Structure formats: C-alpha cells, structure tokens
Amino acid sequence: MSSQPPAPQPSPQAIKVLLLEDSAFDAELLAEELRAAYPRASLDVVQDGEGFAQALRRGSYDVILSDHELGGYSGDEALALAREHAAFVPFIFVSGVIGEDNAVDLLKRGATDYVSKGRLSRLPLVLERAMREVAERAARSNAELRLVAAKEEAERANLAKDRFLAVLSHELRTPLSSMSFAAHLLEKVATVPPKFGELLPTIRRNVALEARLIDDLLDISAITTGKLGIKPEVLDMRDVLGQVARTSQEQSDQKNVRLVYIPATEPAWVVGDDARLQQVVSNLVRNAIKFSPAGTEVRLEGHVDNALGQFVCTCTDQGVGMKPEALERIFGAFEQADGEVSRRFGGLGLGLAIARFLVAQHDGSLQAHSDGPGRGATFTLRLPLVQAGADVSADRPAAPAEVENAGKRVLLVEDNRAAAETLGLCLEDYGWAPVHVETCAAALAAASAQPFDIVLTDLGLPDGSGVEIGRALSRRLPVVALTGYGAAGDKSATTAAGFVAHLVKPADPAVIHDVLGQALQSWRRGAG
Template sequence: MSEPLELLLLEDSAFDAELVQECVRASHPAARCTLVRDEAGFVQALATQRFDAVLSDYQLPGFGGDHALAIARARAPQLPFIFVSGVIGEDNAVELLKRGATDYVSKGRLERLPLVLERALREVRERAARDAAEARLREADSLYAHIVESLRDYAVLLLDAEHRITSWNRGAQAMFGFERAEAVGQNAMLLLPEGEDAHEAWRRDLRLAATAQRAATQRWMRRRDGSRLWAEGVLMPLHGEGGAVVGWCSIARDTTAEHLAAQVLREAKEQAEAARREAERASQAKDRFIAMLSHELRAPLSAVSAAVHLLERHASVPATHKDLVPLVRRNVAVETRLIDDLLDISAISAGKLGVKPELVDMHAVLREALTMLAEAIAERGMRVELALAEQPAWVHADPVRMQQVMANLVRNAIKFSEPGGVVHLNTALESGEFVFSCCDQGIGIAPDALERIFTAFEQADRDTARERGGLGLGLAIARHLALAHGGVLLAESAGVGKGARFTLRLPLREGAVPPPPPPSDPAAEPVQAQHARVLMVEDHPGAAMALRMCLEEYGYAVEHAASVAEALQLAQSQAFDIVLTDLGLPDGSGVDIGRALGGRLPVLALSGYGAESDLRSTAAAGFAGHLVKPVDPPQVHAVLQKLLTRPGP
C-alpha cells in the first residue's frame, strides 16, 4: 500500500485552510496536511518532516509567499511548491514561476487544486524517473538493460547517429505495438505520423538536443495500428570519444489522456470567455433597454408636468375638482421617483451607480430634503420634530445622493405612519461619526423583516405592500449609498405596531474647513425672457406643445424642431440665444447638436436619458447643462435664465 500523501500547508486563515484541505481530500482522501501559519513553523516543519508538496498562501502577516518559496527551494529544491492565493495576480504568478514555483491556483477556483496537485506530483514522478533513466543509461550495458526493461510505462529508445533504432524496451513495445524485431533497424520516423510538419518538428528537436544536450519533446506519434498517441518525454544526444554525437536516447510516455483533458479544459475556458463576452453584450443591451425605457417613460411625464403647470396657473377649476390638478402633479412626482429608483437599482446590480463626493454639511442636506418633502408632510398632517447637533456635520459625501437617502427615510416614516403623527429627526456627532436617526410611531416592523426590508423589491409583508404601495426599492438604494460612503444604515423596531427607527452613520471629516462660496460670474447684462430666442428640439409632440406653451408664457420666442437635421437647418437660417434639446431624436442624438452648436451658444439637454454615461456624454460634447425629464417648467426657466446671463462660450 502506498504511503499517504504528505502536504505542508502554509496558511494563516483557518477557514481558507479548511477549504484547501477539503479540496485535497476530494482526490486524495488519505492525504495528511501539516498546517503552519508563520515562518518559524514553516522552517521547523521542513527541517523535521518529509513532504510530497507545499501548498502556500501568498500574503501572510509578516511573511510573504516569495520568502517561503526561497526557503523551500534552499532546503528542498525538487519539492513541488504550489501557491494557493486569492490576491497573487498574473504578473506576480509569472515571476514566482520563474523563481521556481511549480504552479498557482486562485482561491476563487479551488476546484483546480486537485488537478494542479496531481500534475505537480506527476511531474515529480516523471522527473525522478527521467533522471534515474538518464543516470543509469551511462552505466554498464547490463545495468542499463535491466533498468530500461523495468520502465514499463516509458518507451526507451536508443538511436544511432543516422536515427536508426538500436534498442527497444518493453515500454516501447507496449506503447507503440511494434515487437523488438520489427522496430530495431528502422528509422525513428517510423513512429511519426505522416506529414512534413511532424518530420520537421522531429528534426527541430534533434537540433535543440544537440545544442542544449537535451530537448523536452511533446508530439503526436503513431502506433503500429496507425492510431495516434500524444507522447511527452526527453531526447538526449549520446557522445563518443572526442565529444562527437554517436547516437540518441529518447524516453517518452503516453500522455494522451492528460493531453486530451487539457484540451477539453482549454476549450471550456474558451467557452467560458465566450460566455463572459456574451454576458457583457447582454448587459450592454440591458443598459440600452433601460435607458430607452427611461426616455420613453419620462417623455410623456414631462408633457404632463408642463400641462399641469399651465393648468395650475390659468385653468378655472370648480371647487369640487380643485384637488385634481395637484393630485396629477403629485403622481407625476411619484412616477418619476419610481423610474429613478428602478434605474438606480439597475445601476447598483451592474456595479455602475456612481457617487460624486465633496465636503458637505449634512444638516444643510437634511434641511433641503425636508423642503422637498414639505408638501407630502403637510398633506398627511404630519409633524416633524427636528433636533440637530450644535456643531456643523461635515462629511465627504455626494450631496444629491445623501439627500436621496434622507428623503427616503423621512418619506418612509410619513408613509408608514398614521395621518397626524409625529416623526422625530435627530442628529449627533459621536466618536468621529455623523449619526442621523429617523424615528416614527407608525406600523412598526416584525423582527424577521428588519434585514429583509433592505433587499430590493422586498417589503415587510404583502399586506403592507398592498396597502401602502411602492416597489420596495428605497431602502435597498439607501443602504447601498450609505455603504458606498463608508457608512451604515440600520433599522430597529420593537415590533408590529410599535414604530421604527432608522439610523444612518457616516464618517465625519473632523477639522474640515468649509469650502469657500463659488465665485460669482462676471457681471453680465441679464437677458430678459421675452427677448430670448430659444431653439427647442423635441420629437415628442405632447411634450413639445406643453413645454413650448410654458416657455412662451415666460416670454421666450420659441422655434421648434423635431429632429437633428431640422434643428441644424434652423440654426443656420436664424439667430438664437440658447438651444434646449432632447437627446433621443429620430435621426440621431441631441449630442450631435451640442457638438455642432455648443461652441457659439449655450446648449442645454432636457431628456429622459439621465444615466451617468449620458451626463458624461453631454459634458464632453460641450453642453452647458443637463436636465432629466420630467422637470417643472419653473426649474427649466431658472436654468435658462442662469445660462443666458453667463458669459458666452
């Protein structure tokens, strides 16, 4: 019975060590692993025990894998040394292989470990067998014959200077099927497949062996019955007196099974790479679909928003119906928020949700969030009690995203409380952290739902989802944003019917110096709206009509184009002060308009395309700004006025 496999495992993580040992036992159940965690244990183990191979992590506290390799090579040069690491990297791996490492396996692909270990052990066995064969070939003829005949798994051939076979062992007979009498005297090309390529490869190996004294061989060869086998071995010149080559020794082993397995593995890798590329294409297609969906949903909402603005200013509505127009406006806001949440959760799942951190006062961000929610708070008759820390709360964060987080928490507190309730908002500066808590007296949360509510599309229970509505995305997005800023977002509740508390913690920027106010633009003569000529490019008829009416009400002179070509033609024939353009147009992109006109007048994007990539695209094309539909007409007017008073491009 063969001795159990003895492995030396250098690993500081108990969990990773157990995983590695389980993978080894899958192919070597009787293997014994000696676990060491540091240099002293590693050196002692090498000095006192015999091992068949070393499995080593690359990064250990105070002891690098490269140092462990150097120690092993100094003490046991032939001992297989395999790195098992999750952080080694391809460049480091190549360098370590040059220094003598046998192989490496990523911790993310431990299923490869048994194959790599077996290959390393096989290489040790093969190397030992080849070295033994080479040494014994130089002994007396009788000893040589005994050794050669004992190598049943290896074909050992001696050739004369003309490459004729002079010695043929039992391993060669078993491997190739030729009897000794059939092979001896024949040229070694008898064993090669037909074709000039095989013959040229053989001649190349002979030249290399003559120069380097040995050549590792890997090639297809031919059996007596015409079938092919893949053989790996070594070819060495035999020297006579004076150093002249008088013959050759070829030792080979049938590795057809291993070669075919490796080929299958390569094909599997190629298929995996093809699948990865296909997944990337699918992801890009999904991104394009989501962007198009956002545009198609936002365009009609933009028309509704503009129409509601006009109705609120001019329509005479009977008292019994006076609440309908504000109802439409609020629902436009709800739908817009749902679209934004869907886009955000899609970006999160793709790892593409970006943040733009800057030094911000979280108290100011909170006040802006409450201003935004003032109408919703008043509508439900809620009271918000605010208790802020005395000192400013400076953090390094994206103010827009933090306002989104706080607004989500307050909105949830309003949504899940009874009308007329109280929401307590508190801030504190504790142990280098900004702490914001939002506490309500609403429906509460069951203990088993406290973590589930932070999962996308999840709510506490189905009844809550039916009664209160929503997609269950706000808290998932809020927690992701908190984590992206190095913070945490936690939920607490004493149970159903007992209210809830949400706590946001972010690292403070202690000692931060408030940023100076932005420099004011050089004085410029304001352009009154009634004198401003606007080229509006919009292909959605309803949105174009409603927005045009709003802009004309403000006093702008508006020319409408529904395509890129029409817009550029109008820009050539008429003078304009500013361009307001959608991006998704029938004959191209509004980005083309920005590139063409942005050098001589401000171009403002007003589009349903509002992803980070869209914002980067318009900025690179020279746009003066980018608004994402739907936008209230007063906001469009304010941005237009700001751009019109800015010094020209």
C-alpha cells in the same frame, strides 16, 4: 514482496501515434509495446526528417515518439519542428543514447519525457502519464474557454440590459413630461371646481412617483455595474434636511401626517454629493410618511455629535414597524419588511438599498430600529464631519444671481410634439421665446439661419443623437440637455460634448427655467 508498480491495463482509448525511427527492428519492438498498451492505437512510422515534416503537415496526432540519433537528422531538429507545428502534442524520446544530462536539456526545450530502448517496458507508463497530462490540459483549456465565453456573454447581457433600461427610461419619461407640463400649466391658469381641486395635484404627485420609480431602477442597475458615483463638495447638512422637509411637506399634507423637522443647532459640515444626500434623506422621509397612518407624526431631526465627529440624522415614524429579522433585510434590493406590507403599500423595494449604498459611498452608515410591528421605526443616518479648521466657505456654491430672461430665444429640440407643445407653453409662461424643431438636422439648420440665446435639446431624436447638436453648437451658445436618458454614461457624453447642464425628464418647469437662466448667466460670465 515485489516493489514494482502494477503493469497498466490495456487502454480502450484509440490514439494516433507518429513514430520517427530509422531502424525497422526498433520500430517493430516499439509497435508491439504500443499495441499491448493501446490495442486500438494507429501508428504512422517515418524514417527521416522529410517524412517527419510531411507527416506533421498531413495529420493530427495524439503523441509523437522519436529516436534521438538518426542518419542525417537529429532528435533535436525533430523536437524543434514538432514544437512549432504541434506545440501541445506530447513528444517522447525513445533512444538508446540519451543520458541524464542531455535528457534534462531536452525536457527544458519542450520534450514531454524519454524512454530508454533498453527499458521499453516503461513505454506504457510514460504514455499513460503523457495522455493524462494532455487530458488535464485540454480540460483546463476548455474550462478557460468556457469562462471567457461566459464572461463575454455576461458582458453582452449587461450591455443589452443597459440599452433596454435606457430605452425604457426614455420611452416612459417622455409621456410623463407631457403630463407634468400640462398639469403645471393647468394649475396656474385653469379654474377647477372645488370638488375636483385635488385632481391636478394628484396627477403631478403621481408623475413624480413614476419618475422616482424609473430613477430607482436605473440607480440599482448602476450600482450592480459599479457605475453609480458621487460628486463631493463641502456642504451643510442643515441645508439638505431643510430642503427635504420642504419638498416632503406636500406628501405629508396629502397623507394627513404631521411632519416635524428639528434642525441641528450648529453647522453640520460634511463632504458629500448634495443631490445624492437629498435622495437618501428624502427616501427615509417618504417611506416614513408612506407607512404612517393618518393623524400620526413623522419626526426628522439632525444634530452634531462632536464627541464622535459625526452628523446624525434620525427619521422616526409611528407607522407599521418591523420584526427584528426584517431590520437588515429591508436594505436588500427588491426587499420589503414582509409580504403584507408589500401588498398594502406597493413599491419596488429599491429605495433603501440605494440609500445605504449612497451612504456607504460617503463613508457613513444607515441603520434601522423598530420595537416591532405596529410600533413605528427609526432610521439613523451618520456621516463624518469635516475636520475642525477646514475652510468650507470657498467650497459652497454661490447662489445664482437673477438673470433677466424675458424674450430670450430658446432653440427647443424635441421630437415628441405633445411634450414640445406643453413645454413651449411653460417656457413662454416664464418669459422665454421658444422655437421648436424636431430633428438634429432641423436644429443645426435653424441655428445657422437665425440667432438663439440657448439650446434645450432631447438626446433621442429621429435622425441621430442630440449629443451631436451639443458638439456642433456648444462653442457658439450654451446647450442644455432635457432627456429621458439619465444614466451616468449619458451625462458623461453630454459633458464631453460641451453641454452646460443635463436635465432628466420629467423635470419641473420651474427647475427647467432656473437651469436655463443659470446656464445663460454662466455663459455670459465666461464670455465676458
């Protein structure tokens, strides 16, 4: 029984071969072996270094065959030249003088393989292996190129998506600002017949709802790209829950749902982002009220579990409840308990996904429980407490002192005239003296022509970005952003440009008033 491997069958592949051989007889033998294995092969034969160099410059080859000893030229020189000009083309020595020792050295320097002229029958096997390696290398290279292209395309798509969401946010928030400011003013000065008394609060509530939907879209986008972060400080969760209970009262009254808040009986110090934790708890309470029928109760309760070292917050309702299989699904983006709930109550299904992500960022947990449809639900938030003995007093921000702002001049930069007019009226109502301009150039010209105490500017302006206003003026007076651009990158840009605060539209006029006052106070304190 023969132990020889079967001879390879002739390949239909058309290959182009360059042969460096100064013996016509040996070249003819090689040509016969080559064409027996590759009937469609084309062969260029050169006999010296000059011809070899010209051939490499002239054409592209699938494989190079070379003798090692040539008159006036060596295979070593040929290998070096081939690796320089055709680095990925297989280079096979066909020689009668190569031994094992120098063969290993040649392979280390880049030769693909070698064949002894006394065993030319090996040539088809060596060629087949070399061509297979070339094909595999080409496949890997193509795969790598496709991966790089796919990564670049994904990055371009992400940038396009971020740009779209940023523009969408700005375009939606600006008209919402106008409605919010107008509703605020009318509630203060207009006499509305009792029959229509709920119209203005309804407008204000729906503006806030639309703004939350925009925030959720931006937050879920930031989560998927790893750009949603937190700003930790030491805080008492009783303050967080108390604030949420106060701001949620109007929604519960409007829905005729009784909101019961039971605070923790002892301080509940945690390390967290105040605004983000309010967002989490507010989401739980809003959902509970939303999914509760009139006449029922929503219970928000906090307590300290010293045994586990945790603050525990529970939000319990008597609403629609959930099936067991929905308890985890509701924390997925764009998910709700079931289709019927989605049709009845609406919403994007983003709030709980964002809430759980934010809780995880605080090293906490957020779980849901329900005894079934129609039997209500309980959401339990757990956060690690600050270790005993930690000095928390220095970390708590001091309450801002009241600042007399009457008559303080505000340079208001806003290209939407309706929003500017209503905001200007709101600022005047709080005692400020706004001067309105619509462009970056007009803002810089106004700041040069007359004194101002503070600047309140949009970012998306017709002739550029309001960030440039901050760069130009922030050393002279405090600059606050009021804009529809609220992504993390936008806030980082304003901070880097010297802005003292960044408000996202639609902001409540009372909040704008407070932020302007605090910014002016901080500026005076720093200047003093």
